[in-house]
Amino acid sequence: MKFVVNALRRVEGDGYVTLNARIYSFLLWGLTNPRVLSPSLTLRQMIRIGVEALPMASLVALSVGFILAMQSSTELGKLGANAFIPDLVSLSLLRELGPLLIAIIVVGRSGSAVAAELGTMKVNEEIEALKVMAISPTRILVVPRYLALMIMLPILTVFGNCVGLAGGWAVCIGTLDMTSSFYITHAVQRPELWDLYSGLIKSVVFAHLIITIACYQGLGVTGGAEGVGRATTASVVYSILWIIIADAALTGLFFFVL
Amino acid sequence: MREAPRKIGSGPKKIFKAGEIILEVRDLVQAFGDRRVLDNISFQVRAGETFVIMGGSGCGKTTLLRCLIGAQKPTSGSIHLFGEDITRMDPFELDRIRLRFGMNFQFGALFQSLTVGENIALPLRHHSDVDSSIIEMIVKMKLELVGLTGFENFMPSELSGGMRKRVGLARALALDPEILFSDEPTSGLDPVMTAVVDQLTLDSTRKIGATAVVVSHDMTSVFRIATRILMLGNGPRQGQIVAEGTPEEIRKNPDPFLQQFVRGEADGPIPLRMAQDEYLKHLLGDG
Structure with missing residues (x-):
């Protein structure tokens, strides 16, 4: 184990793969020495990246729940199939829209902030100062943010799913004369446990993409304030692009293989 | 000899006595494309010295300092810090060396x-x-x-x-630290604070036995703290060593390039503006 960790820490260069290798070297090291993972910094980042994103994520999830229920009632109502609206809202949120939309909110809110923060630190020579003090920027800046998002995005996703279901419930109760017990029974019983798991697997992959892309772009800033702006934009654009590609790939994997 | 601070992971190390070579740069070249910012630089710094690297803007002082602290890999040449060639080290090994020096950045x-x-x-x-x-x-x-x-x-x-x-x-x-690297520590400071920072640099070398490598172009400060001075050139002598010696030797050195810099004169061999023929050629093109 120690050999692998030290070999990974010796990797030179500033590429995306190198950054990932460094992150994993510290995570592996952290298995035997948890102090390496800077628990206090990780907790601080969990609050900044996760807890402070709750209001925005809730609002988006609630709106998506409203939209799903209203849009589906238009067509399903014609077929007399309004009873399937809770199933549709629930499955759509758990499998697809919950993880995807919460991830996109986090990209815009936290991914861009991480890229801008690290980029500004690079411009102000703070990153170089850390290196010269023999303190790995990956260890104290990237790893806490990585762990924070890997923990908080799935939690935000589950929370968003619940709020989204509440949005669908409000529409069904308020406009479709559905009873609460009917909605809850269908929304909870129809999906299988795998539907929840598949969404959570997606959110973990999205978290990895968001934070590694944001840190890579932030640490790679050159050229002052303009460079910080470029890195922030690139972080958002590439994160959304790769999230959607990963989503398609994972959905294909779950649909055809599993 | 001072006692080394207790550090995690630093392992056994040689403590350098005053006068021993603690930093040695051999044939250092740093090029960016076709432009050689540092051109075959070689010098030695002995433990306990206050070694000042001076030169005009753009002569490569900061680039040299970045190479010395391992923040930049030189194009060729070697840098032996505490007896080990840091140009061949990976980041993990470099961290072991970095625990032994401190770096004072230009803007903090x-x-x-x-x-x-x-x-x-x-x-x-x-x-x-x-x-x-x-x-x-x-x-x-x-x-x-x-x-x-x-x-x-x-x-x-x-x-x-x-x-x-x-x-x-x-x-x-x-x-x-055993070596204190400082990048323009007194630029932008008032005269009193300049004297305070100079005194601090001297204290860190004389009282606790550390070595200081300072990049500066503040001549008052340079002559106040330096035990040895290295002057880098620019223009046609870009990145080359113009002179090296004690403050007294530098003062007496007849090199007009060096004397213009030391006296802070506007006219002299340091090329700030183009020659008349060159300027005309630049404006009108080669034709």
Whole structure:
């Protein structure tokens, strides 16, 4: 184990793969020495990246729940199939829209902030100062943010799913004369446990993409304030692009293989 | 001989006695494309010296310093720091060497999200297992050293440029380094504060036996602190060593390039403006 960790820490260069290798070297090291993972910094980042994103994520999830229920009632109502609206809202949120939309909110809110923060630190020579003090920027800046998002995005996703279901419930109760017990029974019983798991697997992959892309772009800033702006934009654009590609790939994997 | 600070992971190491070669640069070349910023630089620094690298803007002083601290890999040549060639080291090995020196950045490079006290405590917290109360005491001592007693809880954004520089110096001295590297430590400071920072540099070398490598173009400061001076050239002598010696030898050196710089004269061999023929050619083109 120690050999692998030290070999990974010796990797030179500033590429995306190198950054990932460094992150994993510290995570592996952290298995035997948890102090390496800077628990206090990780907790601080969990609050900044996760807890402070709750209001925005809730609002988006609630709106998506409203939209799903209203849009589906238009067509399903014609077929007399309004009873399937809770199933549709629930499955759509758990499998697809919950993880995807919460991830996109986090990209815009936290991914861009991480890229801008690290980029500004690079411009102000703070990153170089850390290196010269023999303190790995990956260890104290990237790893806490990585762990924070890997923990908080799935939690935000589950929370968003619940709020989204509440949005669908409000529409069904308020406009479709559905009873609460009917909605809850269908929304909870129809999906299988795998539907929840598949969404959570997606959110973990999205978290990895968001934070590694944001840190890579932030640490790679050159050229002052303009460079910080470029890195922030690139972080958002590439994160959304790769999230959607990963989503398609994972959905294909779950649909055809599993 | 001073006692080395207790550090995690630093392992056994040789402590350099005054006069021993602690830093040796051989045939160093740093090129960016076709442009050679440093051209075959070779020099030695002995333990206990205050070695000043001076030269005009753009002569490669900061690039040389970045190479010396391992922040930049040179195009060719070698840098032996504490007897080991740092140009061949990977980041992991380099960290072992970096524990033994401190770097004072030109603009402080303080962490904006941390207080002054936390900035100074950062290397101590990471590289020693010293108790928090002792770290707090060391922070207060270092702040007293740079004349900033009571500023522990200030944020860097609340300090002036000169104060930030002094906090940067306090942080660089936090682990009692064997070598202190300083990039323009007195630029932008008032004369009193310049004298204070110069005195600090001298104290860190003379009192605790550290070596100082300072990049500066402040001639008053250079002649006040230097035991040896290296002058880098620019223009046709870009990145080459123009002169090297004690302050007295530098003062007596007849090189017109060097004398223009030392006296701060506008006219001389240092090319600031184009010659008339060259300027006409530049304006009208070769034809």
